[in-house]
Amino acid sequence: MPERYPHLKEQDPEIYALIQKQAAYEASTLKMIASENYASYSVLEATGSSLTNKYAEGYPAARYYEGNEVIDEVENLCINRLKQVFGAEHANVQPLSGSPANSAVYRAVMAGAEKVMGMPVNLGGHLTHGWKVNFSGMDYTQVPFGPSPETGLLDYDQIREIAKAERPRMIWCGATAYPRRIDYEKFAEIAAEVDAYLVADIAHISGLIAGGALPSPVPYCDIVTSTTHKMMRGPRSGFILCKEADRYQEKYYPTSKFNLAKRIDRAVFPGLQGGPHENVIAAMAVAFGEALKPEFKDYAAQVIKNARHLGECLVKEGINLATGGTDTHMLLLDFRKEEFTGKDMSDALAKAGIIANFNMVPGDQRKPAVTSGVRMGTGALTTMGMKEKDMEQVASWIVRIVRAMPDASAVSAQIRGEVAEYCKQFKVPGLWEE
Ligand SMILES: *Cc1c(COP(=O)(O)O)cnc(C)c1O
DSSP states (O other): OOOOOHHHHHHOHHHHHHHHHHHHHHHTSEEOOTTOOOOOHHHHHHHTSGGGGOOOOEETTEESSSOOHHHHHHHHHHHHHHHHHHTOSEEEOOOSSHHHHHHHHHHHHOOSSOEEEEOOGGGTOOGGGTOTTSHHHHHSEEEEOOOOTTTOSOOHHHHHHHHHHHOOSEEEEOOSSOOSOOOHHHHHHHHHHTTOEEEEEOTTTHHHHHTTSSOOSTTTOSEEEEESSSTTOOOSOEEEEEOSSOTTHHHHOTTOOOOHHHHHHHIIIIIIOSSOOHHHHHHHHHHHHHHTSHHHHHHHHHHHHHHHHHHHHHHHTTOOBGGGSOSSSEEEEEOTTSSSOHHHHHHHHHHTTEEOEEEOOTTOOSOTTTOSEEEEESHHHHHHTOOHHHHHHHHHHHHHHHHHTTOOHHHHHHHHHHHHHHHTTSOOTTTSOO
């Protein structure tokens, strides 16, 4: 490991050692948590910059503190690059992460305890789409929908029926655990039929959309939210894109003088947050700059090629996948028929240095604390430089572990060494010198 933080090392060797320890762990294991990635050195440097020292409550040219001329340039650059990446009318880059971005959306389009249509967590949705233990399920009423337990696919006729029967004020399309393309045009038709706001949550896949490898929801949705640290490869943060005008202004906000873009901005600040993290906003601008480069298209395409190939290799060896495959970076391995659980399997994988997570799969009968599935993604491995032939190696490790279950400890221990050795040929940005 290179020594990268000379001041920290000198002043606080305890934290320095822990950072190095985690870096060494990540560099010798396979980061296959589908929501994780490796940010570039440039993103890390901007995140760690002195911009962290500035208070900038408000928005560019409308700040509550003096001395923000340069900060305005940073934030405007970030906004303009983001709008360029997605072809969006309006962008807010201040949400501190994905969940705060989603909470701002509620504040901007929901008046009281209305109905919100979203996927429950056990069906692949996010906590903030109306799940009961989250503010979104406590303050609003979730109208649930989800993929078919048989096929694992969304059924748009069923979604339309539910929407027409329940008439939600807002519909979330987007997921944390759904490996297939989402048909935003269909969702838009349904939302229009029931006068609902349509919000796409592209937290996982925004980088794949930015790289042109998946279709964009921007033309079809009132609002789009995302994190920036998943396939977008930026710092931990979030953003909101929206149309300027509210198509339901007359119906839902007849007396308001604020259009949709203004309500989103006001919901973020002063509605929910104080000072924005301008160091992180600078790092987001760096990531959006990277996403505008031609290489990012290659990255996004390769992520999906890798996921598809990994899936095919696993299916060939008799491992079931929810929906049978993937259109994205994500695979949902389906162990419903096995004696062992998703948790058993993710533990065995982790012991082998393959870091993923146990996850509910469509039709799962096991409890959320154990599940029958494992979710994995190829975003970080692709950032390391892995290609299809590397996926064959990864698949063969996974298969060996599955074959050894329920007690894979000896096999996992052996594979752990092989994984660490294999990782040495790749350069991990932020962990190893480039
Ligand atoms: C990751 C994720 C979020 C939330 O992101 P945090 O940054 O963890 O708050 C929101 N929605 C979806 C669909 C996600 O996958």
